[in-house]
Amino acid sequence: xxxxxxxxxxxxxxxxxxxxxxxxxxxxxxxxxxxxxxxxxxxxxxxxxxxxxxxxxxxxxxxxxxxxxxxxxxxxxxxxxxxxxxxxxxxxxxxxxxxxxxxxxxxxxxxxxxxxxxxxxxxxxxxxxxxxxxxxxxxxxxxxxxxxxxxxxxxxxxxxxxxxxxxxxxxxxxxxxxxxxxxxxxxxxxxxxxxxxxxxxxxxxxxxxxxxxxxxxxxxxxxxxxxxxxxxxxxxxxxxxxxxxxxxxxxxxxxxxxxxxxxxxxxxxxxxxxxxxxxxxxxxxxxxxxxxxxxxxxxxxxxxxxxxxxxxxxxxxxxxxxxxxxxxxxxxxxxxxxxxxxxxxxxxxxxxxxxxxxxxxxxxxxxxxxxxxxxxxxxxxxxxxxxxxxxxxxxxxxxxxxxxxxxxxxxxxxxxxxxxxxxxxxxxxxxxxxxxxxxxxxxxxxxxxxxxxxxxxx
Numbered sequence: 099x100x101x102x103x104x105x106x107x108x109x110x111x112x113x114x115x116x117x118x119x120x121x122x123x124x125x126x127x128x129x130x131x132x133x134x135x136x137x138x139x140x141x142x143x144x145x146x147x148x149x150x151x152x153x154x155x156x157x158x159x160x161x162x163x164x165x166x167x168x169x170x171x172x173x174x175x176x177x178x179x180x181x182x183x184x185x186x187x188x189x190x191x192x193x194x195x196x197x198x199x200x201x202x203x204x205x206x207x208x209x210x211x212x213x214x215x216x217x218x219x220x221x222x223x224x225x226x227x228x229x230x231x232x233x234x235x236x237x238x239x240x241x242x243x244x245x246x247x248x249x250x251x252x253x254x255x256x257x258x259x260x261x262x263x264x265x266x267x268x269x270x271x272x273x274x275x276x277x278x279x280x281x282x283x284x285x286x287x288x289x290x291x292x293x294x295x296x297x298x299x300x301x302x303x304x305x306x307x308x309x310x311x312x313x314x315x316x317x318x319x320x321x322x323x324x325x326x327x328x329x330x331x332x333x334x335x336x337x338x339x340x341x342x343x344x345x346x347x348x349x350x351x352x353x354x355x356x357x358x359x360x361x362x363x364x365x366x367x368x369x370x371x372x373x374x375x376x377x378x379x380x381x382x383x384x385x386x387x388x389x390x391x392x393x394x395x396x397x398x399x400x401x402x403x404x405x406x407x408x409x410x411x412x413x414x415x416x417x418x419x420x421x422x423x424x425x426x427x428x429x430x431x432x433x434x435x436x437x438x439x440x441x442x443x444x445x446x447x448x449x450x451x452x453x454x455x456x457x458x459x460x461x462x463x464x465x466x467x468x469x470x471x472x473x474x475x476x477x478x479x480x481x482x483x484x485x486x487x488x489x490x491x492x493x494x495x496x497x498x499x500x501x502x503x504x505x506x507x508x509x510x511x512x513x514x515x516x517x518x519x520x521x522x523x524x525x526x527x528x529x530x531x532x533x534x535x536x537x538x539x540x541x542x543x544x545x546x547x548x549x550x551x552x553x554x555x556x
Contacts, residue, residue: 116492117470119485124476127162127526134166136479137524138174141430145380147176148394148401148418148431150522153499154216155442155451158475158531159434160224166432167393168231171246175391178383179232180249180376182396183220187211188250195232195248205229206537216501218442218451218536226537244388251375251394365414369400373420398433398522399498406520407496418521433522435497437469439531442543443503453533453546454503463495464518468527479524490519 127133141147149166151159170176181188193200194208202208205226212220229248236245376394383390394401396417399409404416421429438458442451459465467489481487496516504511518525536543 113467113470115485116467116489119489120468120478121471121473123478123484123486124471124473125479126473127475127477127528131169134169134477137166137432137477138169140479140524141170141174144430145389145391145428146376146394146421146425146430147392148396148421148429150396150398150401150431150433152398152433152435152497153441153443153456153503154219154397154501155499155503155534156436156439156531157224157534158528159436159526160222160228160534162475162526162528163395163434164224164228164231167228167395168235170391170393171232172235175389176246176393177244177388178247178249178379178390178392180251180379180392180394181220182252182372182394182400183212183250184252185250185375187220188248191229191248195229195236196245197233197237205233208233209537215448216444216451217538218534219501221537222442223535223537244386249379251372251379365409369415369417369420372396372400372417373424376417376421377424397498397500398435398496401431402433402516402521403431407516408514430524431522432524432526433518434526434528435465435468436527436531437465437529440533440546441499441503441531442533442536443499444501445504447502449502450540450542451536452540452542453544454505456499456503456531457505457508459497460495460509460513463497463513464490464516465497465527467494469529473527474530475526475528477524477526481522481524482519487519490525491517493517496521 125133125136147166147170149163151163153159167176167179171179190200190202190211191208194202194205200208202210208229209221209225232246232248239245376392380390380392383392394417399407400417402416403419403422404410404414405419409416418429418431422431436456439456441454441456443454444451459469478486478490481490493515494517495513496518497512498514499512502511533543533546
């Protein structure tokens with residue numbers, strides 16, 4: 099990504115007025131049940147709630163996203179959580195929380211399929227807490243009540259595409275693996291785009307070898323579908339998976355070849371795929387005779403509306419943009435931001451998780467403006483109204499961290515321009531945060547910041 103351009107933040111008096119407006123509009127988060135009343139009111143009868151994250155490795159953002167989700171499920175009729183992860187890996191969790199065909203004895207075991215890089219995204223302590231809660235919630239329901247499910251939106255297995263490329267290269271030339279990893283680190287953007295990274299590496303391969311990688315991806319995908327059916331799905335989920343998988347199987351070869359070609363940005367292909375899978379899931383849940391209501395967990399860069407970021411200048415779209423176009427007021431998108439602390443991320447693609455110091459956000463950023471409210475944690479909802487909305491409608495830098503965090507190249511790698519009040523419908527800001535805890539502590543993570551100097555106030 100090209101280095102982000104510094105943006106003016108306005109005269110001191112204007113900035114003080116903006117900070118004052120934000121502080122006046124903020125709903126402080128104190129850890130009690132009423133924290134998200136304003137958001138619940140904004141959601142109303144909407145069927146799709148998109149909950150983001152500024153990084154894939156921040157404890158408080160996982161925790162607050164789960165708090166909102168629990169309330170929507172327990173009190174407001176939402177019966178599905180859909181995450182930007184592999185359908186197969188997520189369906190193991192779905193079996194556990196439904197108590198159907200699962201041999202897993204606890205939530206930690208149910209998350210064991212999430213072994214590929216970046217495993218800490220879903221195999222972390224906060225996910226264990228949420229999955230355990232979802233299981234207990236379902237168990238406590240009357241037998242005729244509709245239980246809440248847990249689904250992955252990635253049915254093509256795009257999240258493993260980079261792993262397939264690395265495995266292919268490792269079997270042929272060990273030196274090329276390190277070159278590939280270096281390429282991924284160089285190319286990594288503000289959020290994960292594994293298909294894009296894989297495509298960049300495959301460009302250097304002869305056509306015959308590119309075809310071999312694509313064949314391997316298709317075979318992996320086919321074997322995953324066979325394994326899922328062998329493991330057993332709920333009867334109605336089996337029908338949904340079979341119908342959608344059949345369509346995906348027919349298109350797989352052309353789909354992967356398009357991804358690894360140059361005709362269409364891989365980012366657009368991925369987000370359109372996520373949106374299409376969500377629409378199919380909604381139709382499937384509706385076929386049960388209910389008005390489906392789904393909560394989606396993904397990165398801010400996916401759940402926000404790309405038309406109000408610099409991505410639009412590159413012709414790129416986002417899941418949030420596509421769903422707004424398709425479903426209008428039935429969609430509510432919530433961004434989650436932070437200013438300083440620590441974060442779990444890798445230093446290179448396919449590298450081990452590390453606990454890294456998260457620098458204070460750049461002065462020209464939205465996060466720096468939110469930090470100046472001196473509120474430890476708060477909700478802005480509705481986001482676009484009044485003077486506070488006007489303050490966040492100014493184009494500024496926004497920080498986003500994917501699976502890799504490069505503080506030495508932070509401005510170029512982790513910032514983009516955005517008008518926050520148009521990108522999201524509501525915003526949760528937790529000023530000081532700490533790294534999410536992986537279930538497997540790598541030496542590099544354990545050797546990271548042992549002291550957490552930025553404890554959350556919640």
